[in-house]
Amino acid sequence: MAQAGTVDRILDTAEVLFAQKGFAETSLRAITSKAGVNLAAVNYHFGSKEALIQAVFERFLTPFSLALDAKLDEMEASGIPDTPENVLGIVFRLALGTHPEDPQRAAIFFRLSGQAYSQPQSHLREYLHQHYSAVFARLQRHLQQAVPDVPPMELFWRVQFSLGAVIFTLSGMQSLQSISKADFNMDASTADITKRLLPFLVGGIQAEVPDQPLHTGK
Amino acid sequence: MAQAGTVDRILDTAEVLFAQKGFAETSLRAITSKAGVNLAAVNYHFGSKEALIQAVFERFLTPFSLALDAKLDEMEASGIPDTPENVLGIVFRLALGTHPEDPQRAAIFFRLSGQAYSQPQSHLREYLHQHYSAVFARLQRHLQQAVPDVPPMELFWRVQFSLGAVIFTLSGMQSLQSISKADFNMDASTADITKRLLPFLVGGIQAEVPDQPLHTGK
DNA sequence: CTATCAGCCAAACGTATGTTTGAAACGTAT
DNA sequence: ATACGTTTCAAACATACGTTTGGCTGATAG
Numbered sequence: 432m433a434q435a436g437t438v439d440r441i442l443d444t445a446e447v448l449f450a451q452k453g454f455a456e457t458s459l460r461a462i463t464s465k466a467g468v469n470l471a472a473v474n475y476h477f478g479s480k481e482a483l484i485q486a487v488f489e490r491f492l493t494p495f496s497l498a499l500d501a502k503l504d505e506m507e508a509s510g511i512p513d514t515p516e517n518v519l520g521i522v523f524r525l526a527l528g529t530h531p532e533d534p535q536r537a538a539i540f541f542r543l544s545g546q547a548y549s550q551p552q553s554h555l556r557e558y559l560h561q562h563y564s565a566v567f568a569r570l571q572r573h574l575q576q577a578v579p580d581v582p583p584m585e586l587f588w589r590v591q592f593s594l595g596a597v598i599f600t601l602s603g604m605q606s607l608q609s610i611s612k613a614d615f616n617m618d619a620s621t622a623d624i625t626k627r628l629l630p631f632l633v634g635g636i637q638a639e640v641p642d643q644p645l646h647t648g649k
Numbered sequence: 650m651a652q653a654g655t656v657d658r659i660l661d662t663a664e665v666l667f668a669q670k671g672f673a674e675t676s677l678r679a680i681t682s683k684a685g686v687n688l689a690a691v692n693y694h695f696g697s698k699e700a701l702i703q704a705v706f707e708r709f710l711t712p713f714s715l716a717l718d719a720k721l722d723e724m725e726a727s728g729i730p731d732t733p734e735n736v737l738g739i740v741f742r743l744a745l746g747t748h749p750e751d752p753q754r755a756a757i758f759f760r761l762s763g764q765a766y767s768q769p770q771s772h773l774r775e776y777l778h779q780h781y782s783a784v785f786a787r788l789q790r791h792l793q794q795a796v797p798d799v800p801p802m803e804l805f806w807r808v809q810f811s812l813g814a815v816i817f818t819l820s821g822m823q824s825l826q827s828i829s830k831a832d833f834n835m836d837a838s839t840a841d842i843t844k845r846l847l848p849f850l851v852g853g854i855q856a857e858v859p860d861q862p863l864h865t866g867k
Numbered sequence: 868c869t870a871t872c873a874g875c876c877a878a879a880c881g882t883a884t885g886t887t888t889g890a891a892a893c894g895t896a897t
Numbered sequence: 898a899t900a901c902g903t904t905t906c907a908a909a910c911a912t913a914c915g916t917t918t919g920g921c922t923g924a925t926a927g
Contacts, residue, residue, distance in 0.1 A: 455673035469876050548821055549767035588845045595817025596810035603766055627806045634856025635849040687906050
């Protein structure tokens with residue numbers, strides 16, 4: 432078994448640098464030198480840079496999706512009603528609270544997700560879809576219960592819109608904060624923005640569907 | 650003056666490849682060979698790769714922001730009321746209609762914007778902010794008129810959320826479409842998604858602000 | 868004590884990148 | 898036709914990257 436120190440130091444450093452500068456812009460040399468390990472360690476322990484990236488995501492998403500599954504179990508068992516507020520609240524509290532020891536970790540989580548989604552080459556995207564689409568579908572089913580009047584197709588897109596709002600905002604927070612600071616002289620933490628996000632998303636998800644038929648291609 | 654052919658062929662090819670694969674992942678050799686021009690042409694006409702990227706954005710955003718400014722003038726002159734639907738409608742119609750000769754161009758526009766925003770190194774972001782923050786602020790002022798009950802700070806974030814929903818969804822449309830096709834057996838064009846986006850964003854922007862004070866530090 | 872083997876290390880390898888160079892080709896005004 | 902400034906071109910340059918190599922280290926088992 433790999434000695435704990437090296438592998439974890441690589442993962443810790445890589446996730447920070449990937450979140451800060453992106454995958455292509457972060458070299459293995461930057462990671463290893465900052466982590467204080469030898470350059471060859473990455474290929475020795477992970478096999479390749481791409482495998483490193485996947486490992487970083489796996490360490491993030493596996494605990495998250497397990498916890499989300501458990502919370503949804505809990506919700507179903509205790510009869511808490513499916514409202515948009517409840518379903519989205521679970522997700523947000525989990526995203527913010529999965530690593531209570533390090534509040535900045537949540538920001539890294541979102542920035543990494545943003546990087547993954549804007550990555551045009553789809554290797555990583557397919558990997559994520561394969562490993563985590565089940566929990567995602569379950570989430571969407573609960574939301575559908577919450578807003579039965581919204582057609583499933585419409586809801587699918589609204590979930591995508593919500594994902595976009597969340598990931599985009601929280602992954603770009605650093606720069607947005609400087610803008611908001613300049614214009615409003617005020618800070619904003621990840622938790623703050625999340626609180627603002629909730630009513631926005633709820634309002635969007637349960638908005639009335641216009642009854643004029645959408646032009647859906649003949 | 651530069652010969653029109655070479656410069657435009659480079660810009661045409663670069664914007665497509667940047668949108669498809671990202672900035673770092675697109676080499677000058679890929680651009681120049683696909684464009685049928687010499688490798689050195691990029692550095693000769695633009696100076697550097699980074700300048701090329703900025704030139705691509707300028708060609709996109711300058712006409713867009715000019716047209717948006719004109720439309721807002723028009724709106725103010727003709728006394729059309731500031732409602733979220735009207736303001737957002739103007740933006741969307743413009744984004745979709747600025748290049749009527751090529752409907753795919755709108756998709757490229759959104760993909761490029763997504764690339765720009767997810768780019769963690771802030772050179773491009775600062776450039777965009779410097780050149781286009783004025784129109785952006787004007788847009789936000791109109792929205793503020795539309796929803797006077799939403800505090801300015803709250804509205805600022807809701808605009809960011811909206812931007813995220815738009816850019817994220819439309820820039821990732823290609824892959825999202827394959828998902829939605831698999832789950833719902835249905836296509837979706839940029840125009841379709843835009844139609845779905847509008848009620849979602851309006852619902853989010855004019856959602857009631859929770860009166861419990863936000864935990865803002867302390 | 869010695870053999871073993873996973874982990875570590877410095878060094879090198881091959882490749883791809885952005886950029887620069889100097890000469891050729893071109894168009895245009897004299 | 899000639900001279901001149903601009904544009905194009907093949908080639909080379911320097912650098913950075915991901916990956917591989919072969920030997921070294923140190924703990925563990927026989």
